[in-house]
Amino acid sequence: MVSWLSTRLLNISIASMCKAQQLVKAEVALIDGIRLGVLPDVVTYNTLIDAYCRFISIDDGYSVLHRMREAGIKPDVISYNSLIAGAARKCLLSRSLDLFEEMIQMGIHPDLRSYNILMDCLFKLGKPDEANRVFRDIILSDLHPSKATFNILIDGLCKNGYASNALMLFRNLRHRGFVPNIVTYNVLINGLCKARRLVAASKILKELEISGHEPNAITYTTVMKCCFRCKKLERGFEILSEMRSKGYTFDGFAYCTVIAALVKTGRIEEADYIIHQMQRSGIVSDVVSYNTLINHYCKQGRLDDALNLLDELEEAGLECDQYTHTVIVNGLCKAGNIDGAQQHLNYMNALGFNNLVAFNCLIDNLGKAGQIDRAMKLFKSMEFKDAFTYTILVHNLCRARRFLCASKLLVSCLKSGFRTLKATERAVLGGLRGIGYTNEARKLRSKIQSARLPH
């Protein structure tokens, strides 16, 4: 009894150290405990596994699994769930799937949470069919799906392009007595907003309000972002002040959403004002907030300020991601340093960041700087292209009055299955006619029309 009680006390103190990210202290407590005859149990080790996965790495979490086996304690479903969820959080999705397999091979039965995480991983990997199969298995087994199960399902459907199915599922579940929580509402509102189903989204928002739940900061940020995306700036700012008047504290998410919208629409002074507020509240602490600010400076051609922030980011122990590098490439272009931008693009590629936006940006700026042949060369070197890549290059070829080349590229864009803009087509057709190539213009027109027909 006494020893059980002491182990329980040991676990409580280790849990609080882990929560405070004091893992060295937690390890010392573990050793002290053992020295005093207080033996750690499965809970002690599971707490450590979770903390290592959250704050250090999956490998460190996994080594705790070995340590517990050596100590004669068998890992259980919670040990594995912590590892699987930890890997998923760090976007190591195939590692999660491997760990799930390993758990089964060890003879440990997955529980509802294991299936929930597995389903989430499969959705995140863009495998909705497999995720749906996991859901079916949950239903067919004697596990009762929880709110989290349905939330993951609705979120996964939305993120895989099935927002309408998610909405149908939600309606269906409501009829069967399912009581959604705030996460359900937020997930669905976000999915519908992203699918541009604004009417449906506001209907769900209304339902949320009459359901007795209070919209939270996440709901507000989601709806605000949606307004900005749909160019309803003023409505977005109204939501912002409503959020403030209701006393919600602004976090990095809300600040970055607002700043990005202001920067995008060229409202520099307002952006500066909000940035000042954000910096004063001391929440510029992650890569995304740095990227938002670096972008703000790059857009204005204030490259020195941007590079200073880049130093600050690294001094804070953070690592640049593909967005940081893309913003820098864009900034170098905007400052007229095309060669520097090309060098930075090569550098980011060498680091393994193959960002299409950065390529598109450089192609556009090469074209605008009159270096259309370099732009073509860069285009040909690209492994992946999107509709923007083609559109940008076609417009720049028109600018250089190389209409025949632009026409050929427009056709290959259509052949690749990308949609083209009316303005792009007009630029090429008008250009061809302008230089007397009316026959070519006619041929291009009919190719565009046949590409529009359903196959």
Add this chain to the structure above:
DNA sequence: TATTTAGCGG
């Protein structure tokens, strides 16, 4: 003791 939601680039 463990699972789900929101933010940045052309």
